[in-house]
Amino acid sequence: KVALLIGNRHYLHHKQLKAPMVDVHALSTLLRQLDFKVVSLLDLRKAEMQMAVNEFLLLLDKGVYGLLYYAGHGYENFGNSFMVPIDAPSAYTSAHCLCVQQVLQGMQQRRTGLNVFLLDMCRKRGWGLAPRGVMEPTLPHPSRCADAEAYELSQGELSNGIFVTFLKRWLLEDEKITVLLDKVAEDMGTLEITRGRQALELRSNLSERRALTDPI
Template identity: 30%
Template sequence: MSLLQTLPYSLYNNLVKRKDWIQKVTTVKKIRDANAKNGEELINYFDKKGYTLSQFYKLLKDCDISLTETNSQSGALANQSRPILKIAILVANARYDNWSHLVTPISDCKILADILKSMGFIIFLLTNVNSKQFRESMTELCTIIPTKSYVLFYFAGHGFELCGTKYMLGVESPSEKYTIDNGVSENFILKNGFLNKPDLFILLLDMCRKQPDRVSNPDIYLNIPRMEEYKHTCNLIIGYATSPYMPSFEKLCCESANSLSQVQHDTCEINHMTKSDNLESFNEEESSSESDGIGDQVTHKLTSEKKLNGVSLYVNHLSKYLNKNEDFIRILELVHKEFANEQCEQALLQKPQKLDNVAGQFYLHLKAKGHKETEEKLHSIVNELHNQGINIAIK
């Protein structure tokens, strides 16, 4: 990982504000090509030079620069009460009945699940669920989540935006004449998520936010969508993978079975393509999807000699910072900065957004107190939902 990815934000912020260390470093180390006018530019210089965190610490020590960090993080952690439980609900819809199959949702959720599990989260993974199964699962899980907990919800799949509300599509959705009943709204998620007053609720939507086409689907505009009302009872952070009316992209990798070193990369839009549409660089008509079960990566096989996999652009950047011991809002800011530095042209169309209404800072590494009775109930609910034919697993 790069220096900017591993450098504690409190130290970074401290060095950015200080000027004394710039002259020390450039003089002692006789650095002539830095041309740094401030602390941020000098840190970026060492990042581009490939410095690791340990090398950067040694450089500061050699130059007799204090490593004392600001106490903002330690103070925030001291004042932050431990959550009862930390729960992540991850939904991966990849294999749609009438829309194009998506490559990355299950692998995206698996990447996030591994990181969050290492941070002490209980993981619930839903895969390829229809809208009815989606709603039932969220209702059942959220009724058990105890108060004063942390909840992180993430969705990867097809979606749309209508009248300012975002809808996550179930796998049964028609490709053209779909209605809001084929989707689960973010308001529904928040209404159920706030039910037992968790201390923090994080909503992450990794999907397109385009509006339904008025020509092929005019009926969806005839009625004002039903809005689920909810009472804002906890700290809320929302992260959207893209901006209103804009697409979201998958970063795909096509590997040859005969030569794993020859890899072709491309980015494809997570949009309203039907099964008959073609991916720009890969022939969807020749592909098929395989999944060995919940939590396994979906691989699209284009031919007998090639396979297609990848990661969404959003998770590609989020996974770099999610395990950092930083305030979560700061983590989203770092993700947005990565998008700003992204070189591919698709990143110009995909600009993530965040909304927040929080009191203080929230560090996801904070250890949960634990609640054995609730954990047993959650396991029981997962078994019941699984027996109903819903693809759900707990990790």
Template identity: 35%
Template sequence: LIANFKYKYHSELHKPCNDVIEIAKILKKLNFHVITLMNLTLVEMHNAVQLFCELLPSKSYGFFYYGGHGYEIFNNKFMMPVDCPDSSTFRMADCFCDLHLIQMAMKNTKLRLLVIILDMCLKIPDRAENPNIYQERTPDFNYTPNPKCNLVQANATSSYLCAYENPGEEYGLYVNSLRKYLSSDVPITECLQHVNEGMITHYMV
């Protein structure tokens, strides 16, 4: 579980800390071994994901959650470390791509299921503010699918949209719904469907 909220060049977020603490409590009750990390630089994010992949035991179920700033560009999703440069100068190379996480995890042939939840904005960078990122070469994170491992990925919002915090609530919008269903005795895909339906019911109706 990674929560980035104290950024050097971007606005501070107020819910990721509470979010990962709450998710950690639920996962521990489900007998998961939980590693919770906060405010990681890019190097630290790489090291944390590498450690996560190395620690996964045989036939395990892996659960990866990231809460923080992020964006989407060229159909790739990028998690922003706390040392990410400002909005006019950051590059894809300054951030951690979800495909890099998948690439690293798929090298673990012992993994049975990997769940990835990205609780972040998926809005594309402003071309007028940061034109150079559109000239950058897209990272190549090709990987060989592991036929023995199922991959489930969920996002807190849709492509090209923002994820929001409600100042009047203890948790972020996505985790406020996730915490109600994560321990349910149903397949993870059904659980995440309930999470999405819960968000629609609570926040959009």
């Protein structure tokens, strides 16, 4: 079981985020309790993000469980999601970012036992349009998308973001991953301050019972 956790906080040309560092640390601790081999990285530039993803893909193989978590700025355009590195210019395009669907395709090609992609990011930006990208993903990739203000509704510098606050409650449970994330979504729906601004979006094609607690 292998996990790559990326948290982008200190952007050069965009709003600074408070929670990614704390969120990455919290998830790293919990995933190690589930016997994941975890690589945690903070504040990556475009080349560094691409290199980290490439190295992560090399660790995946038949039957391996792969989990990738990203916290930071991002956006969605024409059905494709993009992760924004810290060195993206103020008027960035998809060429400055990493396409989630391309990463998912790489994970699928490794014939893994389970792929989980957790996107803890915005899915809109305030200007312009990006060019069309690649096809819709077909792998299980639970994701939470929201605007940056809702994402940052946390108490102080050392508090988790909304998604990880609720995810921590369930992550160690012996539940099918889709059931676990449904419970996270239900919990998030009870929070009045984010209602209508932040929600958990789940996409999955997982038919077997796969849990993060499974022995590999």
